[in-house]
Amino acid sequence: MPWGCNSVNDTRTRQEPIIQVQRVTAAYQGSVVIDDISFEVYPGEVFVILGGSGSGKSTLLKHMIGLYQPVGGRILIQDEDIVTAERERRTTILKSIGVAYQMGALFGSMTLLENVRLPLEEDTDLPPDAMNLISRMKLKLVGLEAFMDYLPSEISGGMQKRAAIARAMVLDPKILFLDEPSAGLDPITSAELDQLILGLARNLAITFVVVTHELPSIYAIADRVIMLDKRFKKIVATGRPQELRDHSTDPWVRQFFNREVSVP
Amino acid sequence: MATAASVHQAGSFETRISNDRATLTLLLTGRLDANTTGRLWREAQHIFEQSKPIRVVIDASEVSYCDGAGVAFIVKLQQYQARTGGDVTIHGLQEEFRRLLGIYGQISIDPPPGRRREPLSVVEQVGHAALGVWQDVQTLLTFVGELTVTLLRAARHPRLVRWSDAWLTAERAGVDALPIIALIGFLLGLILAFQSAIPMRRFGAEIFVANLIGVSMLREMGPLITAIILAGRSGSAFAAELGTMKVREEIDALTTMGLEPVRFLVVPRVLAAVTMTPFLAVFANLFGLIGGAVVMRSLGFPLVSYVNQIVSAVTVSDLLGGLFKSLVYGIVVAGIGCLRGLQTTTGASAVGQSTTSAVVSGIVLIAIVDGVFAVVYYALGL
Numbered sequence: 001m002p003w004g005c006n007s008v009n010d011t012r013t014r015q016e017p018i019i020q021v022q023r024v025t026a027a028y029q030g031s032v033v034i035d036d037i038s039f040e041v042y043p044g045e046v047f048v049i050l051g052g053s054g055s056g057k058s059t060l061l062k063h064m065i066g067l068y069q070p071v072g073g074r075i076l077i078q079d080e081d082i083v084t085a086e087r088e089r090r091t092t093i094l095k096s097i098g099v100a101y102q103m104g105a106l107f108g109s110m111t112l113l114e115n116v117r118l119p120l121e122e123d124t125d126l127p128p129d130a131m132n133l134i135s136r137m138k139l140k141l142v143g144l145e146a147f148m149d150y151l152p153s154e155i156s157g158g159m160q161k162r163a164a165i166a167r168a169m170v171l172d173p174k175i176l177f178l179d180e181p182s183a184g185l186d187p188i189t190s191a192e193l194d195q196l197i198l199g200l201a202r203n204l205a206i207t208f209v210v211v212t213h214e215l216p217s218i219y220a221i222a223d224r225v226i227m228l229d230k231r232f233k234k235i236v237a238t239g240r241p242q243e244l245r246d247h248s249t250d251p252w253v254r255q256f257f258n259r260e261v262s263v264p
Numbered sequence: 265m266a267t268a269a270s271v272h273q274a275g276s277f278e279t280r281i282s283n284d285r286a287t288l289t290l291l292l293t294g295r296l297d298a299n300t301t302g303r304l305w306r307e308a309q310h311i312f313e314q315s316k317p318i319r320v321v322i323d324a325s326e327v328s329y330c331d332g333a334g335v336a337f338i339v340k341l342q343q344y345q346a347r348t349g350g351d352v353t354i355h356g357l358q359e360e361f362r363r364l365l366g367i368y369g370q371i372s373i374d375p376p377p378g379r380r381r382e383p384l385s386v387v388e389q390v391g392h393a394a395l396g397v398w399q400d401v402q403t404l405l406t407f408v409g410e411l412t413v414t415l416l417r418a419a420r421h422p423r424l425v426r427w428s429d430a431w432l433t434a435e436r437a438g439v440d441a442l443p444i445i446a447l448i449g450f451l452l453g454l455i456l457a458f459q460s461a462i463p464m465r466r467f468g469a470e471i472f473v474a475n476l477i478g479v480s481m482l483r484e485m486g487p488l489i490t491a492i493i494l495a496g497r498s499g500s501a502f503a504a505e506l507g508t509m510k511v512r513e514e515i516d517a518l519t520t521m522g523l524e525p526v527r528f529l530v531v532p533r534v535l536a537a538v539t540m541t542p543f544l545a546v547f548a549n550l551f552g553l554i555g556g557a558v559v560m561r562s563l564g565f566p567l568v569s570y571v572n573q574i575v576s577a578v579t580v581s582d583l584l585g586g587l588f589k590s591l592v593y594g595i596v597v598a599g600i601g602c603l604r605g606l607q608t609t610t611g612a613s614a615v616g617q618s619t620t621s622a623v624v625s626g627i628v629l630i631a632i633v634d635g636v637f638a639v640v641y642y643a644l645g646l
């Protein structure tokens with residue numbers, strides 16, 4: 001992956017995919033929400049999973065990070081099946097990815113620095129000042145170094161999401177999964193977060209898998225999107241968001257991108 | 265550039281010190297990541313402290329991989345030199361890693377000034393604690409006032425009370441507590457009787473064990489253990505439930521809907537607890553007496569003697585006095601549980617703190633109320 005490339009589309013075809021979802025069927029509370037879908041994510045791209053409410057976006061994400069077991073199919077992360085991997089191997093795979101949850105999921109009783117430092121304390125033998133320096137670097141990257149002594153409850157929602165990203169990337173994962181990063185944020189904070197994601201993807205070659213339905217964010221960050229449709233429980237569209245908006249043959253997809261009300 | 269052999273090799277370094285001991289050359293090789301730099305970090309620190317070089321030359325041409333942790337290691341060396349007035353030159357670091365150093369290397373040597381204040385002196389701590397207690401007393405008085413007014417209004421307009429909630433709470437705090445109340449009451453009666461029977465036997469006064477069990481259970485122990493179990497079981501549950509509602513902004517939602525949290529949430533719980541505590545105390549008394557009976561039977565006394573002895577020893581005022589105390593305990597425990605729930609701040613640990621505080625404050629208040637009752641009953645000659 002060349003550093004600082006502006007678009008991954010041209011290089012993508014020459015690369016091996018970093019994540020492969022193969023014929024996955026997923027059920028949530030007994031009912032099938034995703035039926036036999038396949039797609040691939042390539043290194044360094046910002047890959048966005050789209051869909052209306054209840055289309056199974058978050059469910060799909062939770063399958064990709066190994067929290068849920070699919071009913072059928074395989075999910076390969078860096079060529080290793082996260083579904084069938086043995087316990088230890090699975091832990092290794094999970095440590096190679098980072099996840100930032102919708103509400104941040106920062107530990108409320110720890111300061112931001114302690115939150116970010118936690119994976120280092122558990123997984124490495126670094127001396128304390130090394131852990132602090134690395135944690136400060138990650139917090140500085142998301143613009144929160146000055147808030148390292150604050151508790152999550154003392155900072156705003158946007159800051160919490162940024163801190164969650166810092167925590168997710170403290171072990172330098174190759175892949176970051178973000179669940180609705182801009183939901184509930186004001187447009188400026190949301191745009192700043194988009195910049196952060198783009199910066200990390202372009203400068204650090206981190207692959208992003210993002211679940212969102214915030215249109216401005218999608219246009220700003222997405223290299224490629226897939227759209228899930230709860231009517232068919234399938235992927236109904238794949239491609240660049242601008243192209244789908246202007247050229248999709250599916251009226252629902254065009255409606256989605258143009259924020260139109262569906263006409264019965 | 266990294267050789268093929270060094271790609272998967274763990275990070276390591278070799279050092280070379282110039283003849284004048286001013287220049288330290290550090291040859292870094294292999295992977296510099298979070299798993300391998302821990303050892304390097306310690307070794308390098310040791311070497312730097314020993315040799316105190318003026319100039320450091322880092323040869324990074326054999327570094328095969330470098331992530332945030334590797335960059336932090338290099339930055340740390342730079343910072344060490346900056347602090348001691350020396351300098352660092354880096355050679356041969358691959359472009360992609362150099363770029364990473366550019367991104368992460370902007371970090372200042374010292375962390376930004378923390379917001380944590382200096383630790384307080386003992387005098388200040390005592391002052392803070394005293395102020396906290398005073399504020400707590402004020403809050404408690406305000407809450408008691410608000411609860412009293414709301415309860416009086418509820419008495420005038422019973423339709424204002426959410427009876428469905430009150431019934432549900434009565435079942436959870438009352439009926440569901442019966443097994444544990446019965447068990448503890450029985451064990452307490454059993455133990456009291458057994459412990460007192462041994463010394464009393466020396467005076468041939470074993471039959472007076474019945475007096476002791478009767479008076480102590482009915483006047484004191486029955487209501488007291490009921491209240492303590494209520495504090496542990498239901499006071500904590502009220503605090504956790506209301507605390508979670510506070511964290512999830514449900515209390516704010518009630519307020520903005522014009523529904524007072526005290527009327528909507530506290531009154532049904534207090535009413536349920538007040539109604540159920542005397543009943544639970546009756547069961548605690550009963551099972552305490554049964555526990556005593558078991559011991560007395562095993563000592564060879566017929567059941568009828570035990571019962572007659574108790575009937576002659578305790579009066580109705582002993583029973584009613586105890587039950588009235590339990591009623592007040594019920595108000596205190598439910599009230600403080602709800603108050604602590606409503607006082608919950610934000611965050612997951614806040615609910616835990618409220619719950620702990622509800623149980624601790626509940627037990628402290630039970631002890632205070634018990635003391636007040638002892639004095640009042642004594643003054644009244646009861």
